[in-house]
Amino acid sequence: MRLDGRGQRLAVWGVAAFIFAVLMIVTPKIPQDQKYHQFADRRNFFGIPNTLNVVSNFPFLVIGIVGLVLTLHGNSFGLSLQGELLGWSIFFLGVTATAFGSAYYHLKPNDARLVWDRLPMTVAFASVMAVFIIERIDEATGKASIFPLLTAGAGSVAYWRFANDLRLYAIVQFVPCFAIPAMAILLPPKYSHSHYWLWAAGWYLLAKIQEALDMKFYRWTYFIVSGHTLKHLSAAMVPVVTIVMLYCRNVRIERQSLLDKWRHQARGTTSVSGSGSTISQRWKAYWSGRSSSSNLHDETESLVRA
Numbered sequence: 001m002r003l004d005g006r007g008q009r010l011a012v013w014g015v016a017a018f019i020f021a022v023l024m025i026v027t028p029k030i031p032q033d034q035k036y037h038q039f040a041d042r043r044n045f046f047g048i049p050n051t052l053n054v055v056s057n058f059p060f061l062v063i064g065i066v067g068l069v070l071t072l073h074g075n076s077f078g079l080s081l082q083g084e085l086l087g088w089s090i091f092f093l094g095v096t097a098t099a100f101g102s103a104y105y106h107l108k109p110n111d112a113r114l115v116w117d118r119l120p121m122t123v124a125f126a127s128v129m130a131v132f133i134i135e136r137i138d139e140a141t142g143k144a145s146i147f148p149l150l151t152a153g154a155g156s157v158a159y160w161r162f163a164n165d166l167r168l169y170a171i172v173q174f175v176p177c178f179a180i181p182a183m184a185i186l187l188p189p190k191y192s193h194s195h196y197w198l199w200a201a202g203w204y205l206l207a208k209i210q211e212a213l214d215m216k217f218y219r220w221t222y223f224i225v226s227g228h229t230l231k232h233l234s235a236a237m238v239p240v241v242t243i244v245m246l247y248c249r250n251v252r253i254e255r256q257s258l259l260d261k262w263r264h265q266a267r268g269t270t271s272v273s274g275s276g277s278t279i280s281q282r283w284k285a286y287w288s289g290r291s292s293s294s295n296l297h298d299e300t301e302s303l304v305r306a
Contacts, residue, residue, distance in 0.1 A: 020171075030166040037109035040218040041226035052229045053106040057099045059236035064096030067243050077246040083143030087131035088246070090146065094123030095239045102232070115161055122153030122172055128242075129176045132197075136187040177204060188255035195258060196245035200238045207234035 045051040070076040071088045079085050097120035105117035126149035134142030156168035184197040210217055210231040217227030 024167065027167065029164070030170065031164045032111055032114075032160065032166060034111075037111075037114075039106075039109065039226065039228050040215040041223075041229060049108065050106045052225060053232070054103045056229045056232035057102045057106070059099075059233065060095050060102070060239075061099035063236055063239045063243070064092050064094075064099065067092035067095065067239055070243065070247070078250070079246075080251070081134060081139050081143075083134045083139050083146070084131060086143070087127050087134060087146055090127040090150070091124055091131065091242075092239065094120050094127060098124065111161065115157060118157050118160075118169065119154065122157055122169075123150060125172060125176050126150045126153040129180065132180055132183060135190050136183050177201065185258045188257045188260075189252060190255065191249040192252055193245045193249040196241055196249075198258075200241040200245075203234050203237040203241060207231045207238075210234055 039050065039053060041052055042050055043052065048054055068089060071079070071085065071092060077088070079088065098117075101116040101118075101120045105113040107113075127146065130142050130146040130149050132142075133145055153172050156172040160166050160169045181198055181201045184194055184201075208231070210227040212227070214227035214231075217225070217230055
């Protein structure tokens, strides 16, 4: 029996839920290591505890406010869909709130304060994931996913705090880190400057490396700046890159994924006119339940043969 688009979406979500349930059963809990709160740089300047780890959150405040103003004032980013406006507004609100939450945590690092550091970040992760679904797959699907994703993010923080288990939070944080670059490469974009998503992912990867090597960076810089402070600055580059992307991009007439673009460049050819647009339409029709899987499969095969 062949399932229609809606049936296949439900089947995919069902399989994903089953895999998630199995993983939660067979994998051990990941408790919060209390050594996490012991950062390399604990210097106090001007009476501010852990000064550099506190003040290095200031860029999040500036960038978040700038992004929010540009999103809401005069449509500076040229957003054409209501879901995009909502998603990006929530994203920059999350970035702004991260400045306060992270600074509050670093003044006196402990589990109770860490909640207010992690909660705004899950807001940013969830909203940008929803925006990406809106841009690459379907507006209705992405818009409908905003609040469920936000709920999942907040729930993951609550589950960690009360169950002392980081598994859900790890999923909420790291799934977008892998899914967004993969979707940026594989799915045809609605807008230009798609490669900026990869730059944003690269900055976040650098931030996680700096966080993991907190003490090593502190030593490598002759105890001037620690890896965690650098992590804040690198992570702040993610919304900077997205602001530049949003300001510079425009709607693409011919839609072509980065993977197809790289393939054509490797062959020394240009894209096949209309193919990218057709595939994009098929993906959107598929996720909105207006197309059968056979049509999508046939269209995909035609692009591969081309």
